Amino acid sequence: MYFQKKKQPPPVKDNIFNICMIQIDYKNLRSSQSSNKVFFAAGLLAILVLSAVINPEHSEFLPCFFKEITGHSCPSCGLSRSLYAVSQLQFKEAFRFHLMGPVLYIIFLVLCLKFSIEILIKKEIGLGFNSFVVKGFFIIFAGVWLVYWIIRFFNDV
Numbered sequence: 001m002y003f004q005k006k007k008q009p010p011p012v013k014d015n016i017f018n019i020c021m022i023q024i025d026y027k028n029l030r031s032s033q034s035s036n037k038v039f040f041a042a043g044l045l046a047i048l049v050l051s052a053v054i055n056p057e058h059s060e061f062l063p064c065f066f067k068e069i070t071g072h073s074c075p076s077c078g079l080s081r082s083l084y085a086v087s088q089l090q091f092k093e094a095f096r097f098h099l100m101g102p103v104l105y106i107i108f109l110v111l112c113l114k115f116s117i118e119i120l121i122k123k124e125i126g127l128g129f130n131s132f133v134v135k136g137f138f139i140i141f142a143g144v145w146l147v148y149w150i151i152r153f154f155n156d157v
Contacts (some may be wrong), residue, residue, distance in 0.1 A: 006122070041115035044108050050104070052087035072156045073147040079104070099148050130154040 066074035082101025085094035096101045117123055 037115045037119050041112055041119060044112040044115070047083075047108055048087070048105075048112060051080070051083035054084070066139055073149070073152050075145060077152075100145050101143075 014102070053124035062080070064074055064077055066072070067077060076098075078098035079101050083092045083105055085097060086102050086105040091102060094105075114125060
């Protein structure tokens with residue numbers, strides 16, 4: 001019998017993006033995508049900057065209407081204080097204020113950097129993650145957040 005050799009994929013060049021074993025795909029950005037990226041990057045940057053500058057402990061920035069009405073913590077109670085603590089590199093305090101705050105801060109920071117790079121190079125960066133993995137991550141993230149809120153809700157009683 002005759003066996004054919006399978007084609008080998010081309011060798012991966014070592015660069016900063018391939019060190020983490022993540023495949024990077026580049027696509028040209030359309031102008032509408034570019035403007036959307038600008039708004040997302042600006043919004044994320046605003047959240048990161050405000051969380052570094054405004055101390056929620058000393059300001060009446062946004063009162064929690066859920067807590068005022070029900071007397072219980074809402075799913076995002078403590079998140080502003082947690083983001084502020086992360087920006088001040090006080091991770092123990094950040095986790096104490098809200099478990100998901102540091103995780104959310106890292107997600108915001110990574111997305112802000114990704115969108116900023118895409119705007120600068122005018123190409124979309126696909127990280128090569130399977131959509132199933134991304135959806136699974138968000139489902140687990142939302143599930144952990146929900147369980148965390150339920151635990152906090154019943155500890156308030």
